[in-house]
Amino acid sequence: MGKIQYTLIKKEANTSARLGKIKTNYGEYDTPMFMPVGTQATVKTLSPEEVKEVNAGIILANTYHLWLRPGEDLIDHAGGLHKFMNWNGPILTDSGGFQVFSLANPKDITEEGVMFKNHLNGDKLFLTPEKSIAIQNKLDSDIAMSFDECPPASASHEYMKNSIERTIRWAARGKAVHNNPNQALFGIIQGGAYQDLREYSAIKTVELDFDGYSIGGVANDHESKEDMYKALDYSLPFVPENKTRYLMGVGEPIDIIEGVIRGIDIFDCVLPTRLARHGHAFTKHGKINLKNSQYKEDFTPVDNTCDCYACKHYSKAYIKHLITADETFGARLLSIHNIRFLIKLTEDIRAAIKENRILAFRDEFVRDYYEK
Numbered sequence: 001m002g003k004i005q006y007t008l009i010k011k012e013a014n015t016s017a018r019l020g021k022i023k024t025n026y027g028e029y030d031t032p033m034f035m036p037v038g039t040q041a042t043v044k045t046l047s048p049e050e051v052k053e054v055n056a057g058i059i060l061a062n063t064y065h066l067w068l069r070p071g072e073d074l075i076d077h078a079g080g081l082h083k084f085m086n087w088n089g090p091i092l093t094d095s096g097g098f099q100v101f102s103l104a105n106p107k108d109i110t111e112e113g114v115m116f117k118n119h120l121n122g123d124k125l126f127l128t129p130e131k132s133i134a135i136q137n138k139l140d141s142d143i144a145m146s147f148d149e150c151p152p153a154s155a156s157h158e159y160m161k162n163s164i165e166r167t168i169r170w171a172a173r174g175k176a177v178h179n180n181p182n183q184a185l186f187g188i189i190q191g192g193a194y195q196d197l198r199e200y201s202a203i204k205t206v207e208l209d210f211d212g213y214s215i216g217g218v219a220n221d222h223e224s225k226e227d228m229y230k231a232l233d234y235s236l237p238f239v240p241e242n243k244t245r246y247l248m249g250v251g252e253p254i255d256i257i258e259g260v261i262r263g264i265d266i267f268d269c270v271l272p273t274r275l276a277r278h279g280h281a282f283t284k285h286g287k288i289n290l291k292n293s294q295y296k297e298d299f300t301p302v303d304n305t306c307d308c309y310a311c312k313h314y315s316k317a318y319i320k321h322l323i324t325a326d327e328t329f330g331a332r333l334l335s336i337h338n339i340r341f342l343i344k345l346t347e348d349i350r351a352a353i354k355e356n357r358i359l360a361f362r363d364e365f366v367r368d369y370y371e372k
Helices: 048-053 063-068 072-077 081-085 097-103 129-139 157-177 195-207 225-238 253-261 271-277 309-313 316-324 328-354 358-370
Strands: 005-011 018-024 027-031 033-036 059-061 091-093 114-117 124-127 143-145 184-189 212-215 244-247 266-269
Touching (some): 027 033, 063 072, 072 129, 081 091, 091 129, 124 129, 212 225, 225 253, 253 328, 271 328, 309 328, 316 328
Parallel strands (some): 033 266, 091 143, 184 212, 212 244, 244 266
Antiparallel strands (some): 018 027, 114 124
């Protein structure tokens, strides 16, 4: 048993895209990869067996929500998060920062930590870098995330600079108390779309020598795609090639492809299951809404190029019926499909990198996805 290890296998000839392997306590996994989100120790509506079946590797759980309920002590008593949720694969836990900052007022962010209200009962809570790491140590995930501030993209240069300075100090404090030898700890690079701040944040975070690095602040305030890509272009040249690179909260197919082209290894997003619960599905030819009347008598699969359980066994007409009737099975089938779609996308991306044709792959994908 030990921390995860990243190995760079190949760099694509024409871009910064890369093939890698992440070695974990639960086997080896190829990158680039998409990680399904299991916020409350479950990927919404799906069993662990169904998540395995779509070929998922690492999955996410949410430190903030699990701290509130059932509590890190109970999960520790259960033998850790893997045993508690019956997931025989690697788990990444976020720091809780994103949720905290959506609940906190700017005046409640101090050098020590963040004061905010429990969204369940209104109680006042205080989260510090040390507390976030202590919770994650007890959850016993394979990858823990540093506690960082998530400033909106609209923040001024001055605010953003002060914020990343504090985030770097918080990262050092969290690393100092991290004491789970089987758990990797990732640092988070912030800085909005400001080139000087992204570079500064990357350099200072890398100096702290984390097990991996993530690019934050690109999916928390309706940031533009242009700003997202700038954040990657500004940050990644300063991140070591022998460490995992993680783009947080990004799950739109085109953004995954563009992220890979710039050198990202792993992605996560709640999008596939959230879309599914609203009747929406990814397809090769763009997103579709199964609530639409045009699918009432459409007895073809959601996507005839997809190999998931839903596409193998059920039609758009049947899933439309389930969604219209508010039957949970409809959301389950679309969740299986949407997660598999993004994981299959990363499998296809890996094949394109092997053949040094990621740019042609992107162009073909965009043409099919956006043609109407």
